[in-house]
Amino acid sequence: MSKQQEKSIGWTMPVLAAHVANDLEDGWCVNLGIGLPTLVADFIPEGKEIILHSENGLLGLGPKPAPGEEDMDLVNAGKEPITLEPGGSYFSQSESFAMIRGGHLDAAVLGAFQVSQYGDLASWKLPDKLLGRVGGAMDLTVGSKRVYLFMKHCTKTGEAKIVEKCEYPLTAKHCVDRIYTDLAIVDVTQNGLVVRQLAPGVTFDYVQERTAAPLKKGEAVTSEIESTGVQT
Amino acid sequence: MSKQQEKSIGWTMPVLAAHVANDLEDGWCVNLGIGLPTLVADFIPEGKEIILHSENGLLGLGPKPAPGEEDMDLVNAGKEPITLEPGGSYFSQSESFAMIRGGHLDAAVLGAFQVSQYGDLASWKLPDKLLGRVGGAMDLTVGSKRVYLFMKHCTKTGEAKIVEKCEYPLTAKHCVDRIYTDLAIVDVTQNGLVVRQLAPGVTFDYVQERTAAPLKKGEAVTSEIESTGVQT
Amino acid sequence: MIDKKFNLAEQAVADIQDGATLLVGGFGGSGLPSNLIAALTEQGAKNLTVVSNNIGAVSDGVAALISNNQVSKIMCSFPVGPHADDLIQRLENGKIELEIVPQGTLAERIRAGGAGIPAFYTPTGVHTELGEGKEVRVFNNREYLLEEAIVGDYAFVKADTADRWGNLVYRKTQRNFNPVMATAAKTTIAEVNRIVEVGELDPEEIITQSVYVHRLVLLDGVREGRVLINE
């Protein structure tokens, strides 16, 4: 299961971010995790109002400020200067996590170290590290109405990140709803992992070889294979 | 224990309110219960800053507004129009009771149906009534740093309100610190009920006869009796 | 585009079904969503469980739903007042069940419902009639009661100003139970005196964030009655 991936194959991260952004619904309140997931903000389609939440106590996260306009009292969960959209508001951390844990966020888009076929997530601590960085990850995964992962399909060394059972310390069990990777979009369902969409030029078998848990073909994938006659 | 009380004897309620006001310390945050205890606000000495709390979500309660100046969005816990002092602020009921229960009020001055020699309080429901009116009484009594009662020594029919054991439904156990009545000021101590001060012309025995629990003489009462030679 | 505005209170309450749990803000008449209550009396849903602090203080509050025989259970801290006669009558003949909850416990149970906390311990009510049957547990040598969260199907709240997103700003003690109830219902409906453009509310002063509000009803200046009189 440690297959190297060709550099040129699959979606680039910005294109993948656009896929995520496209799936967010008008009016949703969404938390984008620190790092890669923040890319999604740049691809929200015109005319769709997505209210971004930042767990340090802000709704209505806007883009980065212009150079020289940074305000140290206005930062995101990654402690980077940001701006506030019209309609945005400030609140405390306890109010912010009441909002998260209380189920008021429509979706959280998060990074991952490992995700299991049952939607268990490991994202806060590597087994060989002394320290983990849990931050708000456990609250976001148990509280958000939908948890989407935004991640590379494999590690830098080619190890599968989608696995039968997480070996790394868990963030939460049964919490992930959908996995967006450079190779495919995979739903976590009661019937197991179902590939919803393949990146252009990527076959089902190619994804399965780089996944350490059994995948199923979703309806759209099956019909595309049938219509194009492309071997998977 | 059902001795009628002479109408003219003891402190009037306004004078008693002045005694309470005098015992509140500069800078204290105090909740005055609905009804009689609200009198205390009128007797806070000049130069002493007492911040009054209203459990519907307000700190810095001011006096009643002038006629015609009532604002229906600015009411006290008795749902009467009031004003806000400079320095005052508004907050929600959940924040208000977090403040109360969290021990942030220096004192609550409350009414009572009965109080026991151990400081158990009954103040929310009469045994013969279908309904009680608990409101914030239970929270105020468990949360405030000090609970002072402000009440008539006996009921209208001459029954003692200070008793060995409350017969009426309890508000909280072991919560009362001091009892202000028209006849005396009584501390609830680990050694029982101690009379701290007698109203002018009222003897210790007179109070004891109208109290259904044993009273002790406090230091000030003892020394006054000794210096004046008045029989108790 | 987000737009939570309903033109009429009747439309905003139209889908409330028999048996729903309803949180109603207000402290007496202050911050009372009386127009939503009036619309619900016309709509007629029955067997409602109503959670509200005061019952009977004013005629156009929860008392109106009780008199209209729409309520089967009440949770409140203060079930008395000049308009409580119909409640008392229905309690006596067993048509309504009453759960008296200390005010702070009521507020905290609702907060817990909105904050994803299923239960918590509180010192309030220990060794009282209202604590009977509840789990008692000792922490640091003091006794506490276990209390469970309250979640509503609907919340009726009243605020002064909203924007299109549903952010709310209150006026003075109008806040009372409104901000906490707004967080604790599947569908929160707010009646407001005015709706401003997104961006007009001071982000430091927004008390109920947009995410908590699902429907907005703008008072038309005729039906709102009690509030504008005092402005």
Place this chain on the structure above:
Amino acid sequence: MIDKKFNLAEQAVADIQDGATLLVGGFGGSGLPSNLIAALTEQGAKNLTVVSNNIGAVSDGVAALISNNQVSKIMCSFPVGPHADDLIQRLENGKIELEIVPQGTLAERIRAGGAGIPAFYTPTGVHTELGEGKEVRVFNNREYLLEEAIVGDYAFVKADTADRWGNLVYRKTQRNFNPVMATAAKTTIAEVNRIVEVGELDPEEIITQSVYVHRLVLLDGVREGRVLINE
């Protein structure tokens, strides 16, 4: 007359004893009471238990107390960052004990401490390493962990503006952990950019009520450093 102002940060922190539990607001450098921390490094109290969300994000935060060997226990959600080397070294040689707490649980435990709630149940951390050894209980078919309140002997908070009574107003995301920590300590010390007359703050906009703040330190415009740079 109420006056909570101390002329120097050194005076406001002078009585902090060895072994005290200290809550420190801020999220990275935003809303960080760095002048109080600096004063405490000079004051020198040892064996402190420090509760703060981020450790190591900035050099003038809790990291300064760690490097100065004043800390024996840390409770935080994010113990990593460019200035965490001294923490890691002291963890490895057993000089510091670390309790990692999920951020929302940390905030809620502190809120509980300020609100008189000794313990509560939360879904966060169930079936994880951070939930090990904690009581698990089922409500409505879901598992929850029991979490206990955190109360500090002292809280260090940062706000933008105060009045003489101790009311606090924050600026933007400066709020973070500051309002909740202010409620949960026996003695709350606030460093602020300005102090205005009582009555000058908008009563609708006060976030931390006067009752929660015991001492105020006005930044003198020289030592405050990081904040005014960005104004």
